[in-house]
């Protein structure tokens with residue numbers, strides 16, 4: 296028997312990519328449709344239908360209804376670049392990238408040699424992100440294969456779609472945290488066979504970044520990725536100027552940083568590059584031509600002092616982009632906090648992102664960057680029922696500002712800029728409600744388009 300539930304509230308639907316629209320001179324908000332009385336039908340863990348509340352209620356009279364009133368029903372957030380194993384060292388003070396890796400990150404990642412520690416942190420991490428409305432993440436593991444097993448198992452227990460890969464690194468890191476080209480290949484291949492495509496798991500071939508992989512290791516990573524169609528490839532690109540200079544020393548023949556990855560077959564559809572801040576025109580052209588995607592990690596870029604991501608420049612080049620926390624270089628588990636940071640950085644870079652663009656980056660854009668747009672990131676029928684409901688009046692400060700809103704974007708923007716986990720009224724994963732908060736502020740406050 297089909298199990299159905301009908302959720303009612305307001306909602307938003309993208310008709311196209313608002314960043315692409317803006318790059319063509321169209322208003323980004325025209326790329327989305329606001330439904331003030333929306334219905335989302337959950338059917339056996341998937342989205343069965345999405346549309347006007349009255350239409351769906353008439354079509355499915357037997358479906359139990361949960362009415363969220365003025366709550367904003369959205370797809371769960373997709374966090375396209377994280378290091379779950381850095382949960383324990385988030386908010387570590389005062390270092391730039393290379394010192395931050397050596398002093399804080401590598402010692403913490405060493406602890407994941409203990410599978411019991413990995414299991415504890417994997418569960419803790421996924422519960423933290425779920426409380427913040429993130430229902431899909433793409434995570435790096437540590438160099439230890441068991442760290443990836445722990446995350447996939449924790450995701451399976453929660454019904455979550457997760458992308459993960461064993462971090463491969465065979466040089467410029469302590470002996471106790473390095474592998475070899477052969478062991479990196481063997482461990483990754485074993486994990487692909489065990490996990491890729493099982494339930495909601497996707498494997499990503501994961502060389503950490505050019506400085507910690509020898510040319511031999513990047514070569515086997517390229518071969519492994521080519522041998523396993525449907526897997527992703529994730530790595531870091533052009534995050535800090537010191538890192539770029541280091542790559543130039545290590546790979547003197549490369550035309551630029553991206554050329555290192557290009558040389559070893561690590562660009563193309565399914566290649567996901569974190570950060571991508573200090574890019575040359577040639578790198579941008581190749582990212583675009585090859586169909587690679589880029590993930591913006593704004594809290595991290597501010598926290599580690601990396602620089603200003605140029606969203607408008609990359610959008611003009613037609614590059615697929617997503618948003619991410621980059622936990623624990625990033626300073627938050629919340630995609631709302633991350634949207635606020637993306638807005639701040641876009642202001643500093645000269646082109647403020649519209650709330651429609653911010654929402655796109657955190658949902659459909661992030662899903663596209665992971666080639667998962669048919670599964671997550673939208674409320675389109677056939678997608679997984681990974682759904683959140685936002686309370687747009689979750690604190691007095693937000694409510695008093697939202698009250699003045701003239702449209703849905705004005706109502707949503709204060710939550711983007713000032714909201715946190717208190718804004719999550721409900722979080723659904725694979726059609727099961729994982730948590731719900733009571734509606735703290737009923738209809739009176741805030742924008743309600745009804």
Ligand code: GUN
Nearest residue numbers: 378503504531595621624
């Ligand atoms: N570059 C290589 N490894 C890392 C990492 O763990 N975090 C960040 N932010 N950048 C990196």
Ligand code: ZN
Nearest residue numbers: 378531569621
């Ligand atoms: Zn990272």
